[in-house]
Amino acid sequence: xxxxxxxxxxxxxxxxxxxxxxxxxxxxxxxxxxxxxxxxxxxxxxxxxxxxxxxxxxxxxxxxxxxxxxxxxxxxxxxxxxxxxxxxxxxxxxxxxxxxxxxxxxxxxxxxxxxxxxxxxxxxxxxxxxxxxxxxxxxxxxxxxxxxxxxxxxxxxxxxxxxxxxxxxxxxxxxxxxxxxxxxxxxxxxxxxxxxxxxxxxxxxxxxxxxxxxxxxxxx
Numbered sequence: 144x145x146x147x148x149x150x151x152x153x154x155x156x157x158x159x160x161x162x163x164x165x166x167x168x169x170x171x172x173x174x175x176x177x178x179x180x181x182x183x184x185x186x187x188x189x190x191x192x193x194x195x196x197x198x199x200x201x202x203x204x205x206x207x208x209x210x211x212x213x214x215x216x217x218x219x220x221x222x223x224x225x226x227x228x229x230x231x232x233x234x235x236x237x238x239x240x241x242x243x244x245x246x247x248x249x250x251x252x253x254x255x256x257x258x259x260x261x262x263x264x265x266x267x268x269x270x271x272x273x274x275x276x277x278x279x280x281x282x283x284x285x286x287x288x289x290x291x292x293x294x295x296x297x298x299x300x301x302x303x304x305x306x307x308x309x310x311x312x313x314x315x316x317x318x319x320x321x322x323x324x325x326x327x328x329x330x331x332x333x334x335x336x337x338x339x340x341x342x343x344x345x346x347x348x349x350x351x352x353x354x355x356x357x358x359x360x361x362x363x
Contacts, residue, residue, distance in 0.1 A: 145353075145356065147205070147208075147209065148209075148349075148353045148356065150205070151202060151205050151206070151209070151349050151353075152349065152353070154198050154201060154202050154205075155202055155342075155345070155346050155349060157198055158195045158198035158199045158202060158342075159195070159342060161191045161192070161194045161195035161198060162179070162191070162192060162195035164188060164191045165182055165183070165186060165188045165189060165190070165191030165192035165193075165194075165195060166182055166186065166188075166192070167188060168186070168187045168188055169182060169185070169186035169187060169188075171185075172185065172186060173331065174331050174332070174335065175320075175325070175327075175328075175329055175331050175332040176327065176328045176329065176330065176331050176332075177330075177331045178244070178330060178331055178334050179192060179331075179334060179335065179338070180239070180243070180244035180266065180270075181244060181331075183196070183239075183240075183243060183244065184243040184244045184245075193240050196236045196237075196239055196240040197236070197237075197240055199233075199236055199342075200232075200233040200236040200237055200240075201233075202345065202349075203229040203230075203232050203233040203236070203277070203280075203345070204229060204230065204233050206225075206229050206280075206345070206348060206349060206352070207225060207226030207227075207228075207229030207230055208226070209349075209352050209356070210222060210225045210226060210229075210352065211226050213352075213355075213356050215351075215352045215355035215356050216284065216287045216288075216352075216355070217287070219287075221283060221286075221287060222287060224283060225280065225283060225284065228276050228277075228279050228280040228283065229276075229280055231272055231276035232272070232273050232276030232277040232280060233273075234269075234272060234273075234276075235268075235269045235270065235271070235272030235273025235274070235276055236269070236273050237269070238265055238266065238268060238269025238272065238273075239266060239269040239270060239273060241265075241269075242262045242263075242265040242266040242269065243262065243266065244263065244266055245258075245259035245260075245262045245263045245266070246259060246260075246263050274315075274338075274341075277341050277345065278308050278311060278312060278341070279308075280345075280348075281304055281305070281307060281308050281341065281344040281345060281348060282304075282305050282308040282309075284301075284304055284348045284351070285301045285302065285303070285304030285305025285306070285307075285308065285344070285348075286301070286305055287301070288300055288301025288302075288304060288305075288351060289301040289302060289305065297351070300347060300350075300351050301351075303344075303347060304344050304347050304348055304351070307340045307341070307343060307344035307347075308340075308341075308344065310340050311337040311338070311340035311341050311344070312337070314333060314336040314337040314340060315333055315334065315336075315337035316333075317333075319333075320332050320333065
């Protein structure tokens with residue numbers, strides 16, 4: 144197995160495990176109400192959350208490199224956009240890791256000083272850059288797997304990857320926890336469900352890319 148692919152396949156679960164470990168031992172935080180950024184800034188094992196962000200940034204950059212180096216999604220203009228979106232999403236994660244959350248809500252931000260407002264502004268910009276960059280990335284890869292003369296299995300994987308993007312957006316922006324009877328603030332649950340969809344879709348992208356890379360190697 145190519146070492147590049149092997150490293151990618153190791154980093155993907157490691158990033159998820161680091162995130163889970165970073166959420167432990169924080170008795171004053173509630174994962175359903177508080178965002179991941181609150182754990183990265185205030186949890187006892189906050190450095191694991193930061194490590195998860197950095198691991199994920201490396202995964203995104205390597206995914207872009209994989210597409211560029213091995214042309215696993217073919218020679219077309221849309222495939223050339225993948226490294227740009229991956230780089231933008233990775234840059235957003237670096238901003239998130241560098242500028243920690245300084246205000247958990249708008250009320251706290253209004254009472255914060257200039258330094259805190261500046262840090263929170265970069266933090267929020269990084270979140271938007273990462274989320275929407277990743278969203279477009281997985282939907283583009285899923286779309287590329289759907290078009291052309293692809294096998295049925297490849298089309299099915301592409302459909303799953305593509306649909307996980309809109310599903311993530313719905314989970315992030317709607318009040319679906321209320322439909323389950325969950326009372327109180329649930330922004331943390333929304334965020335974690337949406338980002339898990341993104342993580343799963345990126346993992347599937349790497350699986351599909353590695354399969355295509357093996358096919359290319361055999362053909363050569």
